[in-house]
Amino acid sequence: MDSLHLPAFQYQRPGTLREALELLSISKGPAFPLAGGTDLLVQLRSRPFAPECLFVDLGNLTELRGVQLENNNLQIGALATHAQLAASPLIQAEAPLLAWACARVGTPQTRTRGTLGGNVVHASPAADTIPPLLVHEAILVICSPQAKRRSALDRFLLGPYRTTKRDDEVLVAFSLPRLTNQPPAGCYRYGYQRLIRRQAVGIARIIVAAALRLQGHTISEARLACGAVTPVACRLGGVEEWLRGKEAILPVFQEAGERASREAFARIGPRWSTPYKQPVLASLVRRALQQAGDS
Amino acid sequence: MEALSIQIKVNGHSHRLQTFPNRRLLDILREDLTLTGTKEGCGIGECGACTVLVDGEAVNACLILAPQVDGREILTIEGLSERGSLHPLQQAFIDHFAFQCGFCTPGMLMAAKALLDVNPSPSREEIRQGLAGVLCRCTGYIQIFEAVEDAAQALLETAVSGIEGTAGAAIAQRTEEAR
Numbered sequence: 001m002d003s004l005h006l007p008a009f010q011y012q013r014p015g016t017l018r019e020a021l022e023l024l025s026i027s028k029g030p031a032f033p034l035a036g037g038t039d040l041l042v043q044l045r046s047r048p049f050a051p052e053c054l055f056v057d058l059g060n061l062t063e064l065r066g067v068q069l070e071n072n073n074l075q076i077g078a079l080a081t082h083a084q085l086a087a088s089p090l091i092q093a094e095a096p097l098l099a100w101a102c103a104r105v106g107t108p109q110t111r112t113r114g115t116l117g118g119n120v121v122h123a124s125p126a127a128d129t130i131p132p133l134l135v136h137e138a139i140l141v142i143c144s145p146q147a148k149r150r151s152a153l154d155r156f157l158l159g160p161y162r163t164t165k166r167d168d169e170v171l172v173a174f175s176l177p178r179l180t181n182q183p184p185a186g187c188y189r190y191g192y193q194r195l196i197r198r199q200a201v202g203i204a205r206i207i208v209a210a211a212l213r214l215q216g217h218t219i220s221e222a223r224l225a226c227g228a229v230t231p232v233a234c235r236l237g238g239v240e241e242w243l244r245g246k247e248a249i250l251p252v253f254q255e256a257g258e259r260a261s262r263e264a265f266a267r268i269g270p271r272w273s274t275p276y277k278q279p280v281l282a283s284l285v286r287r288a289l290q291q292a293g294d295s
Numbered sequence: 296m297e298a299l300s301i302q303i304k305v306n307g308h309s310h311r312l313q314t315f316p317n318r319r320l321l322d323i324l325r326e327d328l329t330l331t332g333t334k335e336g337c338g339i340g341e342c343g344a345c346t347v348l349v350d351g352e353a354v355n356a357c358l359i360l361a362p363q364v365d366g367r368e369i370l371t372i373e374g375l376s377e378r379g380s381l382h383p384l385q386q387a388f389i390d391h392f393a394f395q396c397g398f399c400t401p402g403m404l405m406a407a408k409a410l411l412d413v414n415p416s417p418s419r420e421e422i423r424q425g426l427a428g429v430l431c432r433c434t435g436y437i438q439i440f441e442a443v444e445d446a447a448q449a450l451l452e453t454a455v456s457g458i459e460g461t462a463g464a465a466i467a468q469r470t471e472e473a474r
Binding site: 006112 | 296299315316317318319322338339340341343346349352353354355357358359360362363365406409410424425427428
């Protein structure tokens with residue numbers, strides 16, 4: 001019996017990446033790689049899909065699920081699930097911001113299925129995992145039938161729900177340059193803050209991810225990313241620059257919050273919600289920096 | 296759209312099914328296998344009424360296509376009781392009146408089962424987080440949390456009484472002290 005609930009579409013479940021890429025490139029209609037399906041199946045109900053649309057289910061490509069440290073890069077397969085990453089000791093140690101984000105996205109049920117690759121390719125402005133990946137300056141590995149290319153995440157994201165990924169391409173992995181904790185350069189400390197109506201299920205209104213490299217009490221490097229509040233999640237370079245060389249103390253974090261908020265809202269221009277969000281973003285940045293400084 | 300064949304194990308029974316790719320696990324369970332204990336609420340992964348276990352992990356059956364569970368093992372609410380006796384979670388939900396309309400109950404029970412399988416003695420906060428993917432609009436959740444706490448205790452006691460001799464006694468004592 002056909003489904004009463006979802007529209008018709010074409011479906012293939014290839015056994016290899018090469019096969020998947022071929023299927024995507026020869027498809028007559030629009031083609032979509034299917035990972036966990038937690039976004040795609042929702043879209044299937046809400047927007048029109050032509051019956052010739054092809055879903056290429058990547059579920060058999062178990063080689064795209066691994067997490068490992070390789071030549072000082074943290075390599076994460078695009079099909080690693082949120083639950084897997086949240087529970088991974090390697091991710092908790094090397095990229096705690098990402099572990100925290102993965103532990104909070106959606107619900108336990110969607111974290112079981114949802115993948116890091118899916119979250120990034122869906123490119124929601126409110127994607128929980130994108131600000132941490134921006135802080136880590138993640139490089140995306142993207143395959144097409146002809147070639148493999150690498151792209152920095154900030155260049156990959158074009159706008160809300162828009163990326164540079166073509167229909168015949170598959171995001172296969174993330175490569176995060178390891179943030180090494182070596183004296184005398186100092187140790188990285190992290191902070192992650194989120195404003196959301198309800199801790200589960202909800203869509204974040206503001207996300208802040210921060211990393212501070214501390215030499216004693218001095219900030220030798222700051223990385224700060226915000227999500228949900230701008231159309232595309234982004235780093236706040238002005239504040240990062242301002243923080244360098246400052247002491248890791250509350251008044252500095254407070255001013256950094258104010259500066260971060262001005263910097264973010266200068267990018268998007270005034271909106272009806274700006275007077276509400278501006279002080280909240282300042283507070284969340286201050287809290288994220290405090291969380292990093294105190295840890 | 297072409298029909299395809301999938302092999303799944305549901306509540307211990309193997310099934311080979313001819314189906315279409317646009318049918319969800321939820322449709323297979325309810326319509327083909329008439330396991331209507333699994334409910335459809337929102338259909339978009341927000342309410343958790345359709346929660347089942349796939350290879351032991353809680354998922355929304357409304358967000359998985361039938362071919363995505365090919366070769367997998369599925370546990371639904373119908374498979375929770377064993378040999379005609381209620382699962383301790385089911386008994387605890389009855390004892391605590393942890394439902395009114397009951398529509399979320401199968402999802403709550405399966406989410407709770409997934410939680411206790413990996414975390415046999417969760418804190419209240421861990422229970423809240425473990426059940427965060429299932430919405431209940433009747434109870435206010437408190438009775439549900441209490442039921443899960445009681446069921447966890449009952450399951451631990453069953454596990455302990457299954458261990459013979461001094462080891463069992465030592466675990467029982469430690470459990471008592473932890474309380």
